[in-house]
Amino acid sequence: MSEIGRRAVVLGGSMAGVLAARVLAESYGEVLVVDRDTLLGVREPRRGAPHTVHAHGLHARGHLNMEELFPGITDELTADGVPTGDLGEMRWFFNARKILPARTGLVSVTAPRPVLEHHVRSRVAALPNVRFLEQHDVLGLTTTDDRERVVGVRVRSRATDAQPQELDADLVVDATGRGSRTPAWLAELGYQRPEEDRVKVGLAYTTRHYRLRPEMFDGVQSINPVASPAHPRGAFFGQVGRDVCILSLTGVLGDHPPTDPQGFLAFVRSLPVPDVYDAVRDAEALDDPVSFTFPASVRRRYERLTRMPDRLLVMGDAVCSFNPVYGQGMSVASIEALKLREHLRLGRPPQTGAFMADMSRVIDTPWDISAGGDLDFPGVQGRRTLQVRVGNAYMARVQYAATRDARVTDGFMRVAGLIDPPQALMRPSMVLRVLRHAPLRPAAPPATPALATPTADTAAPPAA
Numbered sequence: 001m002s003e004i005g006r007r008a009v010v011l012g013g014s015m016a017g018v019l020a021a022r023v024l025a026e027s028y029g030e031v032l033v034v035d036r037d038t039l040l041g042v043r044e045p046r047r048g049a050p051h052t053v054h055a056h057g058l059h060a061r062g063h064l065n066m067e068e069l070f071p072g073i074t075d076e077l078t079a080d081g082v083p084t085g086d087l088g089e090m091r092w093f094f095n096a097r098k099i100l101p102a103r104t105g106l107v108s109v110t111a112p113r114p115v116l117e118h119h120v121r122s123r124v125a126a127l128p129n130v131r132f133l134e135q136h137d138v139l140g141l142t143t144t145d146d147r148e149r150v151v152g153v154r155v156r157s158r159a160t161d162a163q164p165q166e167l168d169a170d171l172v173v174d175a176t177g178r179g180s181r182t183p184a185w186l187a188e189l190g191y192q193r194p195e196e197d198r199v200k201v202g203l204a205y206t207t208r209h210y211r212l213r214p215e216m217f218d219g220v221q222s223i224n225p226v227a228s229p230a231h232p233r234g235a236f237f238g239q240v241g242r243d244v245c246i247l248s249l250t251g252v253l254g255d256h257p258p259t260d261p262q263g264f265l266a267f268v269r270s271l272p273v274p275d276v277y278d279a280v281r282d283a284e285a286l287d288d289p290v291s292f293t294f295p296a297s298v299r300r301r302y303e304r305l306t307r308m309p310d311r312l313l314v315m316g317d318a319v320c321s322f323n324p325v326y327g328q329g330m331s332v333a334s335i336e337a338l339k340l341r342e343h344l345r346l347g348r349p350p351q352t353g354a355f356m357a358d359m360s361r362v363i364d365t366p367w368d369i370s371a372g373g374d375l376d377f378p379g380v381q382g383r384r385t386l387q388v389r390v391g392n393a394y395m396a397r398v399q400y401a402a403t404r405d406a407r408v409t410d411g412f413m414r415v416a417g418l419i420d421p422p423q424a425l426m427r428p429s430m431v432l433r434v435l436r437h438a439p440l441r442p443a444a445p446p447a448t449p450a451l452a453t454p455t456a457d458t459a460a461p462p463a464a
């Protein structure tokens with residue numbers, strides 16, 4: 001393909017940044033990825049990406065896109081001990097009910113997130129025209145005098161006494177995540193900031209790793225009691241290596257899973273189903289629990305700005321950070337990267353307005369699924385349109401019907417995995433299946449918490 005620019009600079013070398021770099025390398029002479037952390041060779045969580053300690057499933061759409069961008073990556077991950085399996089064959093609980101497993105043919109990868117990132121980044125770093133500038137803070141944008149076009153970025157090495165330096169760029173892509181400074185940089189340059197949509201979920205993940213024993217999973221790759229309005233405590237418990245498993249507990253609206261070992265185990269015991277507690281109550285913990293708070297899903301509406309400087313794009317969590325329990329972020333970043341490739345294949349630098357409009361179209365469906373789903377929790381603030389209320393009521397029926405009919409599980413997983421749009425669940429044949437089992441929105445069953453008492457070394461102290 002012909003070169004459309006000399007140098008593209010990507011801000012942030014996490015998942016969205018490296019995926020963007022992968023496609024930019026097809027069209028720019030050089031791609032420079034700037035990050036404040038050391039990245040190359042790193043297989044552990046980093047300071048700049050603390051969320052990567054927690055359970056990260058790469059679901060169907062993300063897996064397909066990764067294979068397209070990095071052929072053979074699934075085999076590489078498998079050789080590195082990363083489990084993969086059918087998304088529909090995990091043990092999923094919705095509203096405290098186990099849905100029937102289904103062979104969907106859709107792959108879910110449950111790598112430790114830093115390990116997945118390491119494999120993806122190594123493939124990108126091996127491209128001859130990609131370079132990583134590590135241990136550098138991005139300070140701001142540089143523009144033409146009239147501020148109409150971005151021409152580079154200001155960065156500073158984290159070495160002591162380092163002076164800021166300017167890097168020229170024919171294109172700048174901001175992939176610095178949720179804390180992106182682009183809104184502030186736009187304001188400094190005299191542009192409007194983007195409006196933000198926020199859905200306050202008051203979520204926290206608390207995570208601990210355990211030594212894997214095969215009987216914990218009874219042949220499944222992961223056990224996931226997903227939070228629902230009636231049973232708002234949830235968990236993702238999955239195999240992430242040959243002898244390691246991860247347990248991420250989720251609590252919403254301020255009900256955060258504790259980080260002390262006894263409190264952590266008590267939270268596990270309070271889950272609406274006993275499966276996870278039974279697996280870990282006498283398991284060997286490999287670390288102390290750590291927590292990550294996620295106050296709100298945030299969507300920045302760049303597509304609504306009437307003006308943005310040319311040669312500046314924003315991608316990944318910097319545009320939209322989704323409630324992570326839906327497992328969408330990395331898949332969306334991969335769809336965005338493929339959309340960027342479409343723009344590059346037009347043979348000219350991407351047009352900022354058109355590109356950000358396309359980002360918004362990519363985000364629409366996953367945002368409707370996750371932000372709309374969150375509004376089913378009565379304590380979450382936000383506008384409950386008719387579409388949201390009807391959608392949530394129908395989704396509860398779908399999840400119930402999936403406990404009786406594996407074809408419904410299949411259809412549901414295709415939507416959750418971002419393969420099919422939610423409208424696929426409204427096809428007449430599917431509606432008939434759903435209504436046969438759930439003519440009304442089913443009431444939530446009571447919890448069936450674990451009965452076994454904690455073992456001596458993990459027991460919670462008696463209440464005062």
Ligand SMILES: Cc1cc2nc3c(=O)[nH]c(=O)nc-3n(C[C@H](O)[C@H](O)[C@H](O)COP(=O)(O)OP(=O)(O)OC[C@H]3O[C@@H](n4cnc5c(N)ncnc54)[C@H](O)[C@@H]3O)c2cc1C
Pocket residue numbers: 011012013014015016017034035036037047048049051054055056057058059062136137138139175176177178179205292294315316317318324325326327328329330331332333
């Ligand atoms: C708890 C949790 C669980 C999740 N689980 C899933 C899941 O199961 N499945 C899924 O698909 N997604 C999941 N996600 C979402 C996923 O982590 C993100 O969507 C994904 O990481 C893409 O993020 P990003 O690359 O845009 O930003 P980030 O991962 O936040 O990376 C931003 C990068 O920019 C760098 N940076 C930031 N500011 C600067 C600066 N000023 N100078 C230099 N460098 C800078 C940082 O060091 C970092 O490397 C989860 C998120 C959370 C919080």
